[in-house]
Amino acid sequence: MSTLYVVIEIDGRLAAVDAADVQSVIELENVYPVPRAPAWVTGLTAMRSQSLTVIDCRLALGLAAADMAGERSPVVKVAGHLYALKVDAVDDVLEARSEVMPVPGGFGPGWQRIGQGMIETDRGPVLLVDVEALIAGPEAKAA
Amino acid sequence: MDDLLTDFVAETREMLEAIGGEIVAWEANPGDRARLDAIFRFVHTVKGNCGFFDFPRLEKLSHAAEGALAEVRAERRHPDSRLVNAVLAIIDRISVMIDAIEAGTEIPQGGDEYLVAALEPDAGDTGETVAMQNAAAQASSAQSDATGSAATATPRTIRLPVELLDRVMSGVSDMVLARNDLARRLREAGAEPTLDGPFERMTSILTDVREAVTRMRMQRIELLYNALPRLVRDLSAELGKQVMVDLDGGDVELDREMIEMMRDPMTHIIRNAIDHGVETPSARLAAGKREIGLLSISARQSGNRITVTVSDDGAGLNHEKIGLKAVASGLVTDKELAAMSRNEIVDLIFEPGLSTAEEVSSVSGRGVGMDVVRANIERVGGSISVTSEKNEGTQFHLQIPLTLSIIxxxxxxxxxxxxxxxxxxxxxxxxxxxxxxxxxxxxxxxxxxxxxxxxxxxxxxxxxxxxxxxxxxxxxxxxxxxxxxxxxxxxxxxxxDQEDLVVKPLAPAIMQTGFYSGTTLLDDGNPVLMLxxxxxxxxxxxxxxxxxxxxxxxxNDNDERSQNARKLMTFVGFDGRRKAIGMELVVRIDQVVPEAIDRSDDHAKVVVGDTIYTLLGLEPDCELEESVKLLRLSDSQSQLSYAVAELGESVEITDEIKPVPQDASLEGIVLHSGKPLRVLDGFGLFAQHASRPVAPDRPVCRIPLHDAWASRMLEPLVQAAGYRIADADDEHVDIVITVAGDSGDDPVEAAETPAIVLYGDPADAARATGGVYRYDRNGLVDALRRAQREKVA
CATH class of the missing domain: 2.40.50.180 (CheA-289, Domain 4)
Known part of the structure; x- marks a missing residue:
């Protein structure tokens, strides 16, 4: 069992994204807002001649906005589009020490929609994030 | 050989190659429906394409084969081996003819009728055999010819999987972005003469490659447009309508597959527009429109989408009828309908099971509704919307995606x-x-x-x-x-700035806002949104x-353009004569009851709506029918009504109009369809009858009578200054203009009447009181104004 996960921090909690999904981790600077776009879409930014859509993970989870977002941001590719995830911090790349497990009692509102399960790591239990659900934003919950 | 013909040959070749296998398989198993369909499509396509070119023999052959195969498809005929042979012989012959067309040589003569005859269910064996041998001989001789001239036989096209092209395209566009990035870094790093040269060279090569790659999959939408004028012509002739088609944006390029995909939906929308949208010429005239309907089709590229708009200036969609129909067919409830906006109701035409046509016509009522059109367009990731305004027309907007584009x-x-x-x-x-x-x-x-x-x-x-x-x-x-x-x-x-940008699709969350069609990176590496x-x-x-x-x-533009060809509205007057009047004067057609017409005095009047118009065109004792048709004429300042016994059509006249000095009301006579057409003098009509508000006490000015210069030069000037020109029997005038030294036989005015004397010499004019030099226009106008003011005072 050697799947690698990128551990990130959202709203003070640890979460993990499959490292295979993460293209790179970039420094977020120069984000260009998109007028009339949903709130969790912070804007566009550029990486190596490609444009990325920046997603504010707190807002995408339906949580309150916070200024404490870190500089570093993982880049993921979903359905051919590149997204930069605005998170509190990019923590580490770790190996999972367990299979994906359900969490007794669920993850709570917001998190429930994006959670695939829980994995054990050296840093303790971490929520495994469904990136596709995350970038769909809080409104997708209703659907 | 022109492009169209090249396309035709290439396409037919391609199909011939493709169905080569089908033919063999069909021969082995004539009952195989899929093979039969493929062959049927081939002959059908060849037949269709022949229509554009003048290949009667090709058309006859493919038509015959299509007919026979249609019989088989309808299961009215069993595909026996003789029929299979006959069809194959025809396909061989088509192949020979295509070779001949491409080489520009004569198509081998004769034998077609045998081939056609062989298709008949009861064809005699003799004819058939002869035809077969004939065709076979020609095919083989053509082949030996071909080996002789290798150039014609070598295929000049290769087939590639579309995915491969896509990969090359997206690779090249990424290269453009990388080039832009590099350019920025080079600029930042300062001048590097050793790098500038190679960089320039790379840029120009990249530009070339990019262009070539783009063209690999792209074709101008003209390819789709080419067939439309004919389609519109045929449809409008069939339906008794007059429709003009205006094509715009033919140079917009899109994916060849997209063009093919759009063919059916476009045809359907155009059929609908002509069948249900554009009214009959008479209905259009009655609605105050030009009798010729306008169908405009335009294509624009925007971001990674092509927008094709099909708009007509017809009656527009009847949203009430659509609403009723939608309720009747259970699409919406009465309550839902009441809450819907006009646009929402109009959008219902895309729902399955809704057709507003009262009767199913042969043209558009074929059971294929707008729902199918929408489904087809959505299948390729496009969208369709409609806007319509009653009596103003309908517009369909088709949005078709491009996988990649540089715009x-x-x-x-x-x-x-x-x-x-x-x-x-x-x-x-x-x-x-x-x-x-x-x-x-x-x-x-x-x-x-x-x-x-x-x-x-x-x-x-x-x-x-x-x-x-x-x-x-x-x-x-x-x-x-x-x-x-x-x-x-x-x-x-x-x-x-204006730049060439590689537009990339946006993430769905941003796409949903609807304001943007894509994103791109500028030369400085910053992303920008495409509106x-x-x-x-x-x-x-x-x-x-x-x-x-x-x-x-x-x-207005159109009017300017067609100055040489005058547009006239023809009609039959109450005197029974065919007449015409300039179309530019006709603003609308009214119908009134005879009671609305007042003929009690010399000047007939008519009441239309709340307005009284001077009515012309009636004969003194003519009988009026239940409703009288009136042409509303306007010179843009005042309006007149002209009664006509019968409305004609609008015609374009390029011949010169021959003046008729005997009849002042006519501009002249012109020949139209071999018959004389009396053209009314619109200018004269308005000059004589315009109900322009006229000051009752317009001052009267006498100018020298029987003086050519006075009537030609002076008269318009004096009239423009607000005076009426005195007749010989006017006893009182307000001012008199005389020409010095011209005693003439003009009536002598009372001494106190102000006078202006025109002098041929400026020096004399300056000396005399009230004297004006005859070409001193301003001086004359001033003098006239002064006299007018004095009169009022």
Whole structure:
């Protein structure tokens, strides 16, 4: 069992994204807002001649906005589009020490929609994030 | 050989190759329906394509084969081996003919009728055999010819999987972006002469490659357009309508597959437009429109989408009828319908099971509804929408995606952010501070008047929620055109640059906002959003309004263009004669009851609506029927009504109109379809009868009678100054103009009448009281004004 996960921090909690999904981790600077776009879409930014859509993970989870977002941001590719995830911090790349497990009692509102399960790591239990659900934003919950 | 023909040959070849296997398989198993269909499609396509060219023999052959195969498909005929042989012989013959067409040689003569005869169920064996041998011989001889001239036989095309092309294309476009990035870094690093040369070279090679790659999959939409005029002609002839087709944006390129995909939906929409949209000529005239309907089809590229707009100026969709039908077929409930807006109701035409045609006509009622059209377009990731205004027409907007595109765009900024506008929409750029521009505010709508054209003005910052709705002198205005006639002004803070941009699709979350069609990186590496102009206009509620306004300016253009060919409206007068009047004077056609006409005195009048018009065209004792048709004529200042016994059609006259000096009411006579047509003198009509408000006490001026110079030069001038020219039997006049030294036989005026004396020599004029030099126009006008003021005082 050697799947690698990128551990990130959202709203003070640890979460993990499959490292295979993460293209790179970039420094977020120069984000260009998109007028009339949903709130969790912070804007566009550029990486190596490609444009990325920046997603504010707190807002995408339906949580309150916070200024404490870190500089570093993982880049993921979903359905051919590149997204930069605005998170509190990019923590580490770790190996999972367990299979994906359900969490007794669920993850709570917001998190429930994006959670695939829980994995054990050296840093303790971490929520495994469904990136596709995350970038769909809080409104997708209703659907 | 022209391009079309090359295409035809290449396409037919391609199909021949493709069905080569099918033919063999069909021969082995004549009952195989799929093979039969493939072969049927081939002969059907060949037949269809022949229509464009003059290949009667090819057409006859493919038609015969199509007919026979159709019988088999309808299961009226069993595909026996003889039929299979006959069809194969025809396909061989088609192949030989295609070779001949490509080589530009004569098509081998004779034998076709045997081939056709062999298709008949009861064809005699003899004919068949002869034909077979004949065809076989020709095919083999053609083949040996071909080996002789290798050039014709070598295939000049190869087939590639589309995915491979896609990969090459996206690779090249990424290369363009990388080049832009490199260019920026080079600039930042300062001048590096050793690098500049190779970089320039790479840039130019990349430009070439990019162009070639783009063309690999792209074809001009003209390919689709080419067939449309014919389609429109045939349909309108079949339905007894007159429709003109206006094609715009034929140079827009799109994926070949997309063109094929759009063929059926477009055909369907056009059929509908002609069948249900455009009214019959008489109905159009009655509605005050030109009798010839206009069908405009335009294509624009915007970001990674192509917008094709099909618009007609017909009756528009009847939303009440659509609503009733939707309720009747259970699509919506009465309650839901009541809550729906007109546009929402109109959109119901895309729902399955809704056809508003009262009767199923042979043209559009084939059981294929707009729902199928929508499904087909959505299948390839496109969308379709409709807007319609009663009596003004209907527009269908088809949006078709491109997987990738490089387009030329204008970058602008608003509210501190940059945006890109596809260059294809940009008509003109004006500075808000320019003197020629006036802004006005009507309700919440901002209008801008520029060069006598009034357009809606939209603030980009406001639409995007960045700034207040301020449109002012400090801003730049981009006049944008979309569809064939729509126009509006977009106010932005600044205009930066025009660049070629590689547009990439946006993430779905941003796409959903509808304002953007894509994103791209500028040379400086920053991302910028490409605006979706039609949606932007639609969201600002502009579409229909702007359309009609711009359309009126377009009508004027047409008039200018067709100066040589005069358009006349023909009719039969109450005197039973065929007459015509300039179409430009006819503003509408009224129908009134005889009671609305007052003929009690010399000057007939008619009441239309709340207005009384001078009525012309009646004969003194003519009988009036239950309703009288009137042509409303206008010289743009006043209106007249002209009664006609029978309405004719509008005709274009290029022949010279022969003057008829005997009849002052006529401009002349012209021959039309071999018969004389009396053309009314519109100018004279208005000069004589215009009900322009006339000052009752217009002063009278006497000018020398029987003086050619006076009547030609002086008279218009004096009239323009507000005077009436005195007749010989006018006893009192307000002023008299005489020419010095010309005693003449003019009546002598009372001594106190003011007089102006015109002198042939400026020096004499200066000496005499009331003297004016005869070519001193201003002096004369001044003198006339003075006299008029004195009279009033």
């Amino acid at each position: 030329s765009a204008l970058t602008v900024s608003a509210g501190g952010q940059r945006f890109a506008i596809p260059q294809s929409y940009v008509e003109e750029i004006v500075h808000g501070g320019a003197k020629a521009i006036e802004f006005s505010k009507i309700g919440e709508t901002r209008l801008m008047t520029f060069r006598d054209r009034r357009t809606a003005c939209v603030s980009l910052g406001y639409v995007l929620g960045l700034t207040e709705n301020d449109v002012g002198k400090a801003q730049k205005l981009v006049l944008l055109r979309f569809g064939p006639t729509e126009l509006f002004a977009l106010a932005v803070d600044a205009i930066h 979706d102009i039609p949606i932007l206009a639609q969201r600002s509620g502009l579409s229909i309004e702007a359309r009609t306004r711009a359309a009126s300016t377009k009508a």
